[in-house]
Amino acid sequence: MSDHDEADLRSRVARLSLEQKVRLLTGADFWALYPEPDAGLRRVVTSDGPAGVRGENWDERDTSANVPSPTALAATWDCDRVEAIGRLLAAEARRKGVDVLLAPTVNLHRTPFGGRHFECFSEDPLLTARIGVAYVRGLQGQGVGATVKHFVGNDSETERMSVDVRIDERTLRELYLAPFEAIVREAGAWAVMAAYNGVNGSTMTESPLLRAILHDEWGYDGLVVSDWTATRSVEPAARAALDLAMPGPAERFGPWGGALLEAVRAGHVDEALVDDKVLRILRLAARVGGLDDAVPVTPVPANTVPANTVPANTVPANTVPANTVPANTRPANTASANTGPADVPRELRAAAAASFVLARNERSLLPLARPGLGRVAVIGPNAQVARTLGGGSATVFPPYTVSPLEGLREAGLDVAFAPGTLGHLRTAAARAPWLLRPDGSRPGAEVRFFSSSGELVGSEQRDAAVFRWMSGFSGIAAPGQIARLEVGCVIRAGEAGLYQLGVSGLGRFRLFADDAEVFDETLAVREDADIAETLMAPPQRLAPLALAAGQSVAVRLVHDVRSSPMAGFGTFFQLNLEVPHGTDDEELEAAVALAAGSDVAVVVVGTTAEVESEGVDRTSLALPGRQDELVRKVAAANPRTVAVVNSGAPVLLPWADQVAAVLLTWFGGQEFGNALADVLLGDAEPGGRLPTTWPASQDGLPSTRPADGVLSYAEGLFIGYRAFDRDGREPLFPFGHGRGYTTWSYESITVDCDPARPSGTPGVAVCVEVRNTGTRPGREIVQVYASRPDSAVERPAKWLAGFAAVDADPGETVNVGVLIPERAFQHWADGGWMLEPGTFILSAGSSSVSLPLTAEVAVK
Ligand code: BGC
Numbered sequence: 001m002s003d004h005d006e007a008d009l010r011s012r013v014a015r016l017s018l019e020q021k022v023r024l025l026t027g028a029d030f031w032a033l034y035p036e037p038d039a040g041l042r043r044v045v046t047s048d049g050p051a052g053v054r055g056e057n058w059d060e061r062d063t064s065a066n067v068p069s070p071t072a073l074a075a076t077w078d079c080d081r082v083e084a085i086g087r088l089l090a091a092e093a094r095r096k097g098v099d100v101l102l103a104p105t106v107n108l109h110r111t112p113f114g115g116r117h118f119e120c121f122s123e124d125p126l127l128t129a130r131i132g133v134a135y136v137r138g139l140q141g142q143g144v145g146a147t148v149k150h151f152v153g154n155d156s157e158t159e160r161m162s163v164d165v166r167i168d169e170r171t172l173r174e175l176y177l178a179p180f181e182a183i184v185r186e187a188g189a190w191a192v193m194a195a196y197n198g199v200n201g202s203t204m205t206e207s208p209l210l211r212a213i214l215h216d217e218w219g220y221d222g223l224v225v226s227d228w229t230a231t232r233s234v235e236p237a238a239r240a241a242l243d244l245a246m247p248g249p250a251e252r253f254g255p256w257g258g259a260l261l262e263a264v265r266a267g268h269v270d271e272a273l274v275d276d277k278v279l280r281i282l283r284l285a286a287r288v289g290g291l292d293d294a295v296p297v298t299p300v301p302a303n304t305v306p307a308n309t310v311p312a313n314t315v316p317a318n319t320v321p322a323n324t325v326p327a328n329t330r331p332a333n334t335a336s337a338n339t340g341p342a343d344v345p346r347e348l349r350a351a352a353a354a355s356f357v358l359a360r361n362e363r364s365l366l367p368l369a370r371p372g373l374g375r376v377a378v379i380g381p382n383a384q385v386a387r388t389l390g391g392g393s394a395t396v397f398p399p400y401t402v403s404p405l406e407g408l409r410e411a412g413l414d415v416a417f418a419p420g421t422l423g424h425l426r427t428a429a430a431r432a433p434w435l436l437r438p439d440g441s442r443p444g445a446e447v448r449f450f451s452s453s454g455e456l457v458g459s460e461q462r463d464a465a466v467f468r469w470m471s472g473f474s475g476i477a478a479p480g481q482i483a484r485l486e487v488g489c490v491i492r493a494g495e496a497g498l499y500q501l502g503v504s505g506l507g508r509f510r511l512f513a514d515d516a517e518v519f520d521e522t523l524a525v526r527e528d529a530d531i532a533e534t535l536m537a538p539p540q541r542l543a544p545l546a547l548a549a550g551q552s553v554a555v556r557l558v559h560d561v562r563s564s565p566m567a568g569f570g571t572f573f574q575l576n577l578e579v580p581h582g583t584d585d586e587e588l589e590a591a592v593a594l595a596a597g598s599d600v601a602v603v604v605v606g607t608t609a610e611v612e613s614e615g616v617d618r619t620s621l622a623l624p625g626r627q628d629e630l631v632r633k634v635a636a637a638n639p640r641t642v643a644v645v646n647s648g649a650p651v652l653l654p655w656a657d658q659v660a661a662v663l664l665t666w667f668g669g670q671e672f673g674n675a676l677a678d679v680l681l682g683d684a685e686p687g688g689r690l691p692t693t694w695p696a697s698q699d700g701l702p703s704t705r706p707a708d709g710v711l712s713y714a715e716g717l718f719i720g721y722r723a724f725d726r727d728g729r730e731p732l733f734p735f736g737h738g739r740g741y742t743t744w745s746y747e748s749i750t751v752d753c754d755p756a757r758p759s760g761t762p763g764v765a766v767c768v769e770v771r772n773t774g775t776r777p778g779r780e781i782v783q784v785y786a787s788r789p790d791s792a793v794e795r796p797a798k799w800l801a802g803f804a805a806v807d808a809d810p811g812e813t814v815n816v817g818v819l820i821p822e823r824a825f826q827h828w829a830d831g832g833w834m835l836e837p838g839t840f841i842l843s844a845g846s847s848s849v850s851l852p853l854t855a856e857v858a859v860k
Helices: 006-014 018-024 070-075 079-095 125-140 169-176 178-187 208-217 235-239 257-265 271-287 344-355 404-410 531-536 584-596 627-637 672-680 721-727
Strands: 145-151 164-166 191-194 223-226 357-361 376-379 415-418 445-450 456-462 466-469 484-492 497-505 507-513 516-523 540-547 552-560 571-578 600-606 641-646 661-664 710-712 744-751 764-772 778-787 799-808 813-820 826-829 832-835 838-845 853-859
Touching (some): 018 271, 070 344, 079 125, 079 344, 125 145, 145 178, 145 208, 169 178, 223 271, 235 271, 376 627, 404 415, 404 672, 497 552, 507 540, 516 540, 540 571, 584 600, 641 672, 744 853, 764 778, 764 838, 764 853
Parallel strands (some): 145 191, 164 710, 191 223, 376 415, 600 641
Antiparallel strands (some): 445 484, 484 552, 507 516, 744 764, 778 838
């Protein structure tokens, strides 16, 4: 990737004074590193990650392609597809001036309660590793850095800043470190992020694991960056292999800067350590094209959808998630709009379809045959609003989203809609068509910025009512220079009724409607709230507003910036609006009547970015509100009911055996609704297989609750299917499960068949012959599990050892090679990888519980 050899990089380090070097070790601002002309270093920019590339701004003015959630990517079990998504993200990064993506997140699905479950790939370390390697190769192959995070043990959110996670050595190696190891060794990751939490007594930014394992064992030559504000000390962190403290500058966020300079001068931290950190920063810069004004590698263009394309199938939504913006720039869902230079919409649409898991399909209800298809009742809180991503730092602002309702309408079906129930817990941001600029000219709002002397310093015309400023106010003023903000807009009623208007944020807010004060309120945060919760889901204040049909109200929201306890960090708030709706009983009844009178009912239930978010773990896996009741009643009214589950992580589906079909769709990215139409109508296969066990109940799952600051991974190796196997418990849907639209027969397995593989690759080659016994072409994920019944070592009953995707036409037989890496037979004991000589069993099939073929492998 770079012309800079090591000697050159070292000579650049040698050119710098100690002051210059130490300055480089903390960010220059929230997202970027300092430039250093004396080293030929330009400003290098980082950005979250992983469901898109947000860029340096955090609002609707800087849109990003929104790819399906990481759980969805893993559900494809398709490394080539994920690598292509990595390339797409690299193109996005370059388009947005980003050099290093803060992704992928490769912590494990230790338990579905984990708030960032949607952001991680799988409960299985091998699947996580394979998908992670592909993601990183896709990005880095195009010259954009990946940051593998969060190293390590950040598998849940409760007390994440301080919790000490206790993991025994074997479990740490075989489960939690395994994806990091594979990605570092095989994809050569350029950056790793040290987590907030501690592991076995040391906070991760000071952990001995950084040097002992990353550097010394794995030979990692990349950068270790702290999670944002995770650096907590001067000397211990500097002596550990932490290279870069983020965010910056040090004067604002600490703790390095001048304090580290002093520590080096006083001899408490060796200057050679500083040199190594700077060397790693320069190495990263060289790799991303950040030295000597090198032109970064320009990947294929992406997201080049014309910004002024008129929305084709936008439906006003009365409930939108906090991080959804008006669909003001969405392309028509037509072939011509889908053939832009990089075909981003088409790729995202195909990826979403490839991730959907058809968990149940009684009487082959799906795919729906178009000929003769009557009215389709589209029902549910997640049908009208596209829930395309989870919450927290993974938030991006897509240029448009396609909801299930929009996608099905656009597919030309006879569609009728009923929300059935409100699934969300909080009121969402005001949006079109109710939200208009003060002059009523177009959707949006105006923000005016005032100094402490009351002088108007500048203004912004905005398309949405979600406001987030982090490193100053969009070039209008530096942090600290603005005392008051005023948001002006018009709220125009559609139907007559009771609207709820208000704000979510921190500090003092005054709301005026037609110049009359509605409230003057200071909103405060819970003391123990996580920073992500504080910033992304702060308290709300709403006030009722009775409006006549078509009535307009001039609204002014005044915020005293310095009254927010988070003012030093940034300014975050939004103007919220809930439009009139029936009571839940009325909505339920209407939905059931609609279902009864329709040919098919598609009920879209799920969660939101507030239910599944960074910063908070879930305490219940149940669907919010009365969604379970809704599905049951709809299914009772219409036997042709499809339940579409729109969540990033497992939720409880106590009615699963009462509906004909269950389709698990994750958070599907911006093309979600179009992909859903493709799959329901059979234009695409539901290609996904579960990357994580879908439990039938929340009993017996590992807890995320620390006791006295300690979270013990007492279950050891037994998470996910390993635990269900050991306990003889039945999940609702097992790991690896998923039906496509064809059927397969597993014909034969051959060990040591030596399929095309790089010579010298250690491991065992297995060939599995499968036949497409159905009537459609299809894709199968052939899964191979290892087991060792007579082992002297405690082991799971079986573990995933390899997999491969195979395509076949009806009647076709295909022989697919699956490489089982040597590590699949090893276990960690006494400080090293061990191989227990003897016979392992390899079983192949279509899921962790459907393994018709077995073979033996003798290892020495
Ligand atoms: C998250 C990271 C993220 C960082 C920057 C942190 O709160 O844990 O995953 O990359 O913020 O947004």
